Amino acid sequence: MRKIILYVLGVLLLAGGVLGAKFIIDSKEVPKSASRKTIKTVFVDTVQNSTVPIIIPANGNLLAKRRVELYAEVQGVFDYSAKAFRTGQAYKKGQTLIRIDALEYRASVQSAKSNLYNQITAIMPDLRLDFPEIYPKWQRYLNAFDIKETVPPLPEYDSEKERFFINGRGINTAYYNVKNLEERLLKYKITAPYDGVLIQALVTEGTLIRSGMMLGEFIDPEVYELQVGIAKDYADLLREGGFVSLINKQGTQRYSGKVNRINASIDQATQTVSVFIEVKDSSLKEGMYLKALIEAKKEENAISIDRSLIDDEDNIFVVKDTILKRLKVKPVYFSDEQVVVKGIPEGELILAKQVPGAFSGMRVEVIRGNNSEDQPQEDSKAEKESIQE
Template identity: 25%
Template sequence: MIKSKLINAIPFVFSLAIIFIILYLLDTFQPQAQQKKYQENHLKVFVERSNQKVTQLYAHSQGEVVPKQQVELKSQVDGRITYVAPELVAGGHFAKGQTLLKIDDRDYKLEVIQREAKVAQTKQNLERVKAQARIAKQELAELGRDNANALARGLPQLAHAEAEVKAAQALLQKAQLNLSRTVVVAPFEGVIRKESVSIGQQISRNSNLATLYATEIMEVSLALNGNDLAIINIPIDYYQEDYNQGIDVELSAELGGNLLKWPAKVVRAGGQFDTRTRTLNVIAEVKAIKSLPQILPGLFVTAKITGKQVDNATVLARTSVRPNNRIWYVDNHNQLQVTNINPVQRNNEFIVVTGLADNTKVVVSSLVAPLPGTAVTAIYKEQEEIAQIDAKASDIQISDLTSVAAVSASKTP
């Protein structure tokens, strides 16, 4: 019986032996894992090198163009309009001294004739009074009355006659002036902004005829805050009588996809601060230049005002400046560091700073919870732009190849 049990256990023992042999072989000949050297994964950041130089600062503002000289043309006499110049329309150009309209002058000519007759009459009366005064003087001398009063000598009569002549002459001059006012002439060279006249229209004194403005000089009022005033470095009561000595300004406006520019000069300050915005308006004048398009009233323009120059300044991307006027930069050991900067001027794209060493690798990419001393890999912004250009070029080439392949496929029968 024991022998029978031993015979039955032989397969089980044989199986265990095979299992142990297999495990031994697997343990002896198992593949060894390849060990790789640990490489630290550095954070990649985009940087740009700082470049110290003399930097020109500009103040920026906007404003509406208005004429420096504009008048409301009014009638100085009553009457019916008999002539209107072809240029007396909205947008019409006229020259200085040009006749713009005429008023019926017949009544005024008749009045001049009447006044001339009155002058002649008073002069005749003056001569008669003078003769009477001479006769009275002779008679008094013959009678030996050297102390006769002024009335006996005819002096009051003579003064009255002379006054009547002057009064008649004044009325004649007034009549002649009214006659001349029946012809309305342009006071300067310019453009008609609006008009309200027509031939045959009856007008009265002080009737509005037209609005004219001179094209020689236009003005733009530009609002500046305290920082802008510091940049252009002018006093708040600035006034420059000589146009050529004013502060340079470049005015620009986009019309129909074209960018138009005009040179101008800041010649004076507005004289008061705006109580709502606390800004000071400065006035820029634009002189007409034949080689440039005429700048028109109502046009909204952007102004670039030349300010002072700053030595050893650096222009950085706006994204490189962190809160509290700090920047992150990469040092010579390729580690992140932080420092403070002194901003001089900033806009939506750039910031001008001082106090930054030359050739500093300034970080322009965004950082999440950065720490000084963090190891980084610096990628220059120029390399990023080149890579983007190459990627765009590759996309264009792939697109072109795809189009060629599609055309070829369509031609294959």
């Protein structure tokens, strides 16, 4: 009986403790939590539409605008050059770059000239008898004929009868054979087409040169071209003659150039358009790497803003009475960091820096002026809390 009574008392005490604890918890008044509202501080800019130049960046290596690859069209031994035929050697216009030994070939040319002279001499008695009116003309031609000089043009025909007579004696055939040999003789000597520099030399004096053999490369070091690839989306913005600013790899030198040519076709592999920029400067060298900033066109009534401020639907945030609102704009050109847009009313307040978590209708505190590096917008300083019960 004692055990039963103790068990009953224990159960009653445990149940009473549970009920008492529940009563105390239910009777406790829970304080209402204060509502917290965050107001972010934002930097804004006042819109001032103006004429914005659209600058397209590109880069490439310089190539001489005027360049000649030297090839041999005849065979022989490299006999002479006005200067040492070496890489980096400068030549003046008209100076001999390469002269190939042509003694044997020149003798054959002289032989053909002598044959022509003899053929004309052979018809002179017939001309005196049958064509006395044209005889003096051909006699003057023979008198002026110098076998050591270039063959002069044949006299003009005065009649069809004269033409048939001269052609029938093979004079025209012999004349054009000589002219052909003379033209080929000129190929034994290669002269500088302009003032320039030899940038590649593949032969030296005494080398046996064969027909079709590459001898070197000659360029004009005064004028260069920079070939760059521009995305096809921006090809319609480019204009020939447009100004181009060029910067070297180290950023220490700047040059001025202009758009010289624009390719009419698009590279299928890269989907780019080749643009050729002409630049002149005495410090430039073949193969130099340059970065080009091409002034494609000027957009009226536009403004350039940070690219992060525009969303995928071409909207930006404007501030109206401390409330953010979306505004539809028209983007004209995207660069890596900036975007040129139109359609923003004059004097409108726009964000100067992207605000994380921004949405239309969001309340903000405005700080006027550009967001510069000396005015950082840190999260710890950009939020202001107000407690409203």
